[in-house]
Ligand SMILES: Cc1ncc(C[n+]2csc(CCOP(=O)(O)OP(=O)(O)O)c2C)c(N)n1
């Protein structure tokens with residue numbers, strides 16, 4: 001008999017450019033059906049939450065189920081404004097890059113709910129270890145847009161002195177750890193920060209952030225084992241936006257049913273949530289943050305969302321996925337969904353929305369004007385060349401001083 | 410002869426190697442369907458199938474480690490690290506494993522892999538898309554390290570690297586992908602289609618590892634360069650009027666010491682240039698070798714021009730980049746010394 005021959009397996013997405021978008025492989029459970037266990041529940045008693053999707057807003061924009069009710073009317077309206085601001089900010093900065101005012105930009109289109117809603121569940125003093133796609137933490141945290149733009153433009157008021165690629169912000173005061181271009185490194189660092197908080201008997205917790213593709217990195221697994229072993233007060237967030245540049249999420253997920261399920265082997269409570277549902281994101285974040293703060297340890301959260309825009313200004317997704325995929329995405333658009341909910345509640349209207357859009361845009365434009373008065377990447381005020389040599393060490397060693405002198409600055 | 414960009418030449422090298430040898434496989438992040446963020450592997454998956462060219466999870470340690478395992482089986486993996494700045498998670502697999510497998514198993518197992526990666530700055534990529542980490546590899550026994558500088562060489566060197574029985578680090582200066590670049594960032598870019606080294610033969614040929622080439626003959630001094638700095642050196646020679654002999658090293662390990670010493674003994678002066686940071690950089694090694702081999706022929710101290718010992722900045726890129734003005738200054742000082 002012929003011995004059976006081995007075959008090499010490489011996962012492929014359902015469709016490629018030219019095909020019709022198909023998300024029938026993404027089962028979407030009904031809103032409201034996922035249970036909400038008490039925060040001290042043992043991980044082994046809530047394993048099913050790693051496989052479903054926690055959803056609050058139903059298809060008509062009404063909140064249902066045990067996860068509903070974490071936000072007041074004012075907070076909901078504020079949340080919508082934060083998402084709209086982030087979207088308008090992105091659109092302007094995307095355009096500024098096209099106009100040559102900066103070298104590079106990365107937007108959040110379709111994912112605005114995740115970081116803005118999460119931020120509202122944190123307390124002052126908590127620390128995020130973000131990726132480049134969580135600027136909503138800053139927007140919703142009240143960080144000045146003009147400072148973000150100064151960084152994007154690498155201008156004379158750039159708090160990072162022109163050293164960093166655009167969007168690689170850092171702000172201790174706003175609980176936003178310095179972003180690295182090297183994927184996944186921050187995940188284990190978040191756990192370390194949380195361990196320190198526990199070592200010192202503090203009350204503050206940490207949040208780690210990572211993309212679907214980057215969960216493949218070893219640092220993701222380092223974070224899981226440290227978080228599990230030391231029961232660190234950390235919320236470990238996975239933003240599954242379905243794509244990692246041109247690579248669909250199946251390459252990183254492999255044979256596992258979901259990314260959230262990665263947590264089960266570590267006995268870390270693992271929840272999967274509708275990332276385009278502001279209410280659901282906030283409710284789950286609040287639950288996990290409370291759990292961490294009450295010393296019940298880490299939580300892994302997978303936000304199911306979709307990267308509706310290009311990976312970055314260097315990317316053209318039409319080369320690897322159907323153009324209409326974002327429209328076909330079954331969880332809709334986070335801004336539209338919250339808007340519909342507010343209208344249902346009688347708190348909002350189409351006219352009010354138009355007016356808010358104009359207000360938000362004029363706020364962004366004013367910030368942009370101010371930032372540009374301090375320079376853009378190639379014009380106007382610039383950080384100094386001295387800034388290249390400063391800040392490598394606390395104190396400049398002689399060899400660097402010599403090099404700075406040779407550079408004539 | 411067709412004129413190709415360096416991207417097309419690199420792609421052609423993998424195409425030729427895969428066509429001649431079924432054991433050559435190509436993989437890395439975004440390398441399969443899409444063909445790589447710089448498009449170096451575009452079309453290879455369609456042509457050779459998903460078992461020969463495929464997307465990898467974002468895990469550089471995994472990419473290198475899997476390649477080592479495949480090589481142990483008998484394949485010849487040519488893997489891509491998306492940017493040299495992202496090789497560090499794979500560094501342990503390269504240093505502790507790939508580099509030593511032949512030695513520690515006394516040849517029972519070998520590791521004929523090629524690790525390709527874009528290197529260097531000049532694209533406003535900031536500190537994580539601009540690094541030149543060649544010295545981290547030249548320092549490791551058991552690795553060969555190549556830095557290409559033009560389409561013709563890139564194809565010939567890459568085929569030689571894939572056919573080599575040992576692990577090869579293959580650095581591709583990304584600023585040279587679409588044309589030679591001499592550091593004058595404010596001038597229009599010359600495409601490879603207008604440069605004679607853009608002429609690339611269709612089929613199989615090799616440029617041997619360990620052989621340097623003189624890009625510009627000269628009598629006044631020797632400039633040792635590789636990658637982007639080859640063009641910076643040529644520009645500096647023209648602009649200073651110093652009749653410099655510009656040597657493109659092409660391979661750092663093994664190094665073509667013969668070509669270097671013959672040149673320095675002739676000119677009596679030497680400047681070494683690289684974009685990488687200074688302390689512990691490969692220039693230190695070159696200066697030492699020249700001093701050991703040519704001391705009694707030298708009329709001036711051997712100088713080095715390098716990137717500063719700081720992370721690669723974003724906005725101040727052109728102050729950081731060692732362009733023809735900075736090199737020219739060192740050349741004049743060397744002439745006057
Ligand atoms: C260590 C490392 N490897 C590779 C890259 C190149 N890279 C930048 S973003 C990216 C895709 C990340 O995808 P994902 O984690 O899903 O995040 P998303 O961009 O979708 O938010 C890759 C491969 C990098 N920055 N760092």
Ligand SMILES: [Mg+2]
Nearest residue numbers: 211212243244
């Ligand atoms: Mg992603």
